[in-house]
Amino acid sequence: MANLLRTHRLRTLSLVGMLAFGAPQAAQADIGVTPELQVAPQQGIANPVPGEQTTLPPGVIVGAPGPFVAISLKDAIAAALSHNTDLAISEGNQRIAHYEVIKAKGPFDLTLRLAPSFSYEKIPAVSPFQAGPNGGPSTQLSTGLQAGLSATSLHGTQYAVDLSMQRIANNSTANSYDPYYPTALSFTVMRPIGQGRYTADRRDLALAIQTNASDAAQALVTASQTVANVENTYWDLVAAWRNLGIQEQALHQITAQALSNERLAHRGASAPVDVVEANTQVAVYEDNVYAAIERVASLQNTLKGAILNNPLDPLWNVNLVPTSSVDVLPQEPNLEHIVVSALVHRPEVSTWLAEKARADVQLAYAHDQLKPKLNLALGYTANGFAGENGNINQNPLVSGFGPVFSSLNQLITIANQNLPANQQLSPLAPFSFMNPPNTVGRFGTSFSSLCHNTYPTYTAQLNLALPLRNDSGRGALGIAVEQERQASIDETALLQRFVIEARNAIQALDAARARLHAAQRGRLSAERVLLSEQRRFAVGRSTTFLVLQREVEAANDQGRELSAQTDVKKALVELERVSGTIFEAHGISVQQTSAPVLSHLLHEIGGAQ
Numbered sequence: 001m002a003n004l005l006r007t008h009r010l011r012t013l014s015l016v017g018m019l020a021f022g023a024p025q026a027a028q029a030d031i032g033v034t035p036e037l038q039v040a041p042q043q044g045i046a047n048p049v050p051g052e053q054t055t056l057p058p059g060v061i062v063g064a065p066g067p068f069v070a071i072s073l074k075d076a077i078a079a080a081l082s083h084n085t086d087l088a089i090s091e092g093n094q095r096i097a098h099y100e101v102i103k104a105k106g107p108f109d110l111t112l113r114l115a116p117s118f119s120y121e122k123i124p125a126v127s128p129f130q131a132g133p134n135g136g137p138s139t140q141l142s143t144g145l146q147a148g149l150s151a152t153s154l155h156g157t158q159y160a161v162d163l164s165m166q167r168i169a170n171n172s173t174a175n176s177y178d179p180y181y182p183t184a185l186s187f188t189v190m191r192p193i194g195q196g197r198y199t200a201d202r203r204d205l206a207l208a209i210q211t212n213a214s215d216a217a218q219a220l221v222t223a224s225q226t227v228a229n230v231e232n233t234y235w236d237l238v239a240a241w242r243n244l245g246i247q248e249q250a251l252h253q254i255t256a257q258a259l260s261n262e263r264l265a266h267r268g269a270s271a272p273v274d275v276v277e278a279n280t281q282v283a284v285y286e287d288n289v290y291a292a293i294e295r296v297a298s299l300q301n302t303l304k305g306a307i308l309n310n311p312l313d314p315l316w317n318v319n320l321v322p323t324s325s326v327d328v329l330p331q332e333p334n335l336e337h338i339v340v341s342a343l344v345h346r347p348e349v350s351t352w353l354a355e356k357a358r359a360d361v362q363l364a365y366a367h368d369q370l371k372p373k374l375n376l377a378l379g380y381t382a383n384g385f386a387g388e389n390g391n392i393n394q395n396p397l398v399s400g401f402g403p404v405f406s407s408l409n410q411l412i413t414i415a416n417q418n419l420p421a422n423q424q425l426s427p428l429a430p431f432s433f434m435n436p437p438n439t440v441g442r443f444g445t446s447f448s449s450l451c452h453n454t455y456p457t458y459t460a461q462l463n464l465a466l467p468l469r470n471d472s473g474r475g476a477l478g479i480a481v482e483q484e485r486q487a488s489i490d491e492t493a494l495l496q497r498f499v500i501e502a503r504n505a506i507q508a509l510d511a512a513r514a515r516l517h518a519a520q521r522g523r524l525s526a527e528r529v530l531l532s533e534q535r536r537f538a539v540g541r542s543t544t545f546l547v548l549q550r551e552v553e554a555a556n557d558q559g560r561e562l563s564a565q566t567d568v569k570k571a572l573v574e575l576e577r578v579s580g581t582i583f584e585a586h587g588i589s590v591q592q593t594s595a596p597v598l599s600h601l602l603h604e605i606g607g608a609q
Contacts, residue, residue, distance in 0.1 A: 177387025
């Protein structure tokens with residue numbers, strides 16, 4: 001029986017127990033690999049079961065042979081918010097939604113149009129008046145530039161300003177100018193009066209803004225849940241380390257009792273069954289120690305998975321030891337205050353508001369589609385013109401009328417010879433055609449006439465389209481009304497959810513505090529009973545069975561107190577999440593980058609319904 005237990009290996013393992021209670025100097029110590037536990041083959045087993053392990057496996061945490069590294073709750077939360085993959089995806093969705101807003105603003109952009117042009121054309125002479133020099137084909141060389149600005153307002157009004165200028169060189173004998181310079185500056189406005197004021201582009205922009213707001217709120221929901229998950233894991237890891245210390249301490253006590261019983265049995269002062277009882281408890285607590293080590297390893301992996309984003313990070317090879325204190329008792333929460341706080345701070349409210357706004361947008365658009373289409377278009381164009389004098393003598397009209405005028409004047413002269421002086425006919429003035437002086441020039445002269453509104457054009461048009469049934473509009477309106485009704489139902493459901501969660505969170509906190517109070521009293525009582533039983537055993541007034549029983553009870557009560565402490569902290573985490581104060585509780589600054597940034601634009605969209 002002397003080989004029953006290698007106690008020196010257990011003694012070194014107690015260093016982990018020191019860490020379980022958060023000793024700063026232990027948290028920074030480079031202890032190395034956790035020592036092994038070994039036990040000799042049990043007596044009385046003639047034929048061991050095939051594969052039965054008679055040597056305990058090494059008591060190590062797989063994948064973490066490195067040193068023990070202290071980590072605070074604040075550092076764990078900061079790392080999780082920086083590296084959490086779910087949160088990164090949620091933030092990526094928010095950025096996508098932001099770019100969707102930018103994309104949806106595209107139809108309302110101010111657009112600049114530039115269109116330089118060049119053309120050359122050789123025109124056959126189909127008549128003497130459309131021929132070129134000497135009756136041959138005419139040629140036309142045209143260069144120009146068209147420029148314009150156009151935009152659509154959120155109210156559906158379309159604006160356009162266009163400027164055009166050309167230089168046209170045409171050697172047709174019918175032209176008085178070669179080359180000539182037409183210019184034009186036009187203003188056009190088309191205003192929807194009936195259907196179309198709430199355009200599809202305007203609806204899409206409003207929906208994109210609300211989607212952006214919803215995704216921003218969803219990112220906060222994910223961040224809130226991330227903080228809660230990390231905090232719960234952190235406190236579970238605190239409890240796991242402390243539980244490992246409790247189990248090791250209990251194992252040391254049971255081992256010491258087993259060795260004492262063995263010595264007493266050798267002297268004949270104790271029955272052999274006392275040794276068997278002690279050895280049974282040793283086996284039980286060995287199992288508890290390994291279960292505690294497994295629990296620590298599992299929680300460490302969970303926490304590392306939340307705070308690390310690289311599987312090759314060196315921190316995977318260390319043991320994380322929490323250092324934040326758990327001994328915090330909260331004040332008694334108030335149900336009404338928790339619900340009001342949730343309505344003010346929880347991002348789910350922003351998500352619902354965004355969905356409600358989306359339903360409002362769809363409803364406004366559906367109502368607009370039931371109206372008749374009535375558009376008013378107004379236009380004004382200031383035209384300019386100038387040109388250089390061409391060879392008018394090549395014009396067949398001019399060349400044809402010259403001899404006619406000369407012949408008429410000859411006839412008038414002959415007629416005047418036979419008429420009295422008071423009845424003399426006046427001869428016709430020589431035929432000639434001169435271009436007006438204010439039109440002779442180039443682009444400068446053309447723009448001058450444009451600015452003086454010499455050749456204006458005014459237009460007005462009213463377009464009416466009246467659908468006789470409009471099934472599409474009526475169906476869309478029915479859908480929008482139902483979506484609006486669902487949004488109202490979601491409001492009631494959200495409030496009810498907040499109330500239920502607040503009730504459950506407060507109840508859980510009250511129950512955890514009550515269990516903690518009871519567990520503390522039970523642990524103190526069990527420790528006193530154990531000390532008393534050990535003193536009685538020392539003077540021969542108790543038995544090994546009773547001592548072992550008291551030790552088991554003390555260890556169990558320590559575990560219950562530890563579990564209650566963890567439950568209190570986790571209940572506080574849930575209360576912070578439910579009330580929406582989890583960011584504030586950890587000093588996390590939250591910036592709303594969705595609705596406030598675009599609030600003015602959204603107001604403009606909603607103001608023109």
